[in-house]
Amino acid sequence: MGEASTRLAVLGSPIGHSKSPAIHSAAYGVLGLDWSYERFDVPQGGLADFLASRGQGWRGFSVTMPLKHEARAFASTLAPAASEIGAVNTLVFEGAEAGAPARGWNTDVTGFVAALNEAGVLSAPRVRLLGAGGTAAAVIAALPSLAATELSIVVRAPERAQGMAALARSLGIEVEVLTFPEFDALPPEARAAELVVNTVPGDQDHIGIDASWVQGAVLFDVLYDPWPTKLATRWQSAGGRVVSGLELLLAQALVQVRLFTGRDESEVLPREAEVRSAMRTAALRVSE
Known part of the structure; x- marks a missing residue:
């Protein structure tokens, strides 16, 4: 799978207002990654069907309300914070194939x-x-x-x-x-x-x-x-x-970027200061 085929998205409902596509796209642009980041309206109770129907090339998903508890059930393993509070806002797949298992995180x-x-x-x-x-x-x-x-x-x-x-x-x-x-x-x-x-x-x-x-x-x-x-x-x-x-949105999204790019929660990104600045600019632009 080449870099251009790597897909990410935010899932939730309602989701049309989400700033995540703009924020994440800005981050991957700075990192030189030709990754797509989309949004999908997935209602409560619909996460399992959505994930079961996904195809190849998915790296992971950001998960927002009302799906954070459903996402916990889907994760094959849980990071400590996600296990402790019983809610997952980040799913990272172990491979690009459609049936790859996911690790659940809570970057909030x-x-x-x-x-x-x-x-x-x-x-x-x-x-x-x-x-x-x-x-x-x-x-x-x-x-x-x-x-x-x-x-x-x-x-x-x-x-x-x-x-x-x-x-x-x-x-x-x-x-x-x-x-x-x-x-x-x-x-x-x-x-x-x-x-x-x-x-x-x-x-x-x-x-x-x-x-x-x-x-x-x-x-x-x-x-x-x-x-x-x-x-x-x-x-x-x-x-x-x-x-x-907005500060929480940006901070937790930065941690998601670390996870989606194969790093740990606390592992600093290359050019992280520039990544943070680009994410903030994108979020403020969406607000205008």
């Missing part, structure tokens, strides 16, 4: 830490996590790398967060689950944290913001489209720092 974990480190956040003992969706598990799995010891998971329905809480406890992190009204009612010192992570889509108007909460804290809003979110705008207006979900 590594990408989350990398994006925060890039923003100057090297540790965060106290973390407040808003929401308990799919990305939340990757956030929790990343917390030991940030020396986190205390976590509050703030949700609308506490029963949905029990699995996340169990994951945090298994990592040695003290955790409590609160509703948004319960969290808003806490005194400022009890809400204080070094890091607040938002995974809640929508307007987020129910989330109370005040200067005493944002002081000394960084908000990592994993959403990026549209940007800025209302929460990010209100956070900045109250004097707080914000890291955009």
Whole structure:
């Protein structure tokens, strides 16, 4: 199989808004690889049929919502982070033939830490996590790398967060689950944290913001489209720092590029600084 026949794609639904084709194509262009990167709308429950029908030449797939748990079942082997949180966002095939087995990875974990480190956040003992969706598990799995010891998971329905809480406890992190009204009612010192992570889509108007909460804290809003979110705008207006979900998208995509090109998660690419710059430029161009 020549390089021109190597295929990659992102799978999910909806998928038309995805920046991944532009980001990945920019990376492979810098690396001098004539690889294609496409997008396919695959609905929940449809991943097995899609993968079974694939032909020759596939190197791997990026996997987004709502398929990350289905992708775990398809992987013949799992990297530690993917096994720990039970979700896969990257499938790398062991060969180009149609029936080649795949290894499953979750680059959101590594990408989350990398994006925060890039923003100057090297540790965060106290973390407040808003929401308990799919990305939340990757956030929790990343917390030991940030020396986190205390976590509050703030949700609308506490029963949905029990699995996340169990994951945090298994990592040695003290955790409590609160509703948004319960969290808003806490005194400022009890809400204080070094890091607040938002995974809640929508307007987020129910989330109370005040200067005493944002002081000394960084908000990592994993959403990026549209940007800025209302929460990010209100956070900045109250004097707080914000890291955009675009940083997570770029950081986890860079790890995917490493994996797709046969490297380990932490193995630096040739001309990686140039690759990163090209990926960012492509992502911002798509946003225009």
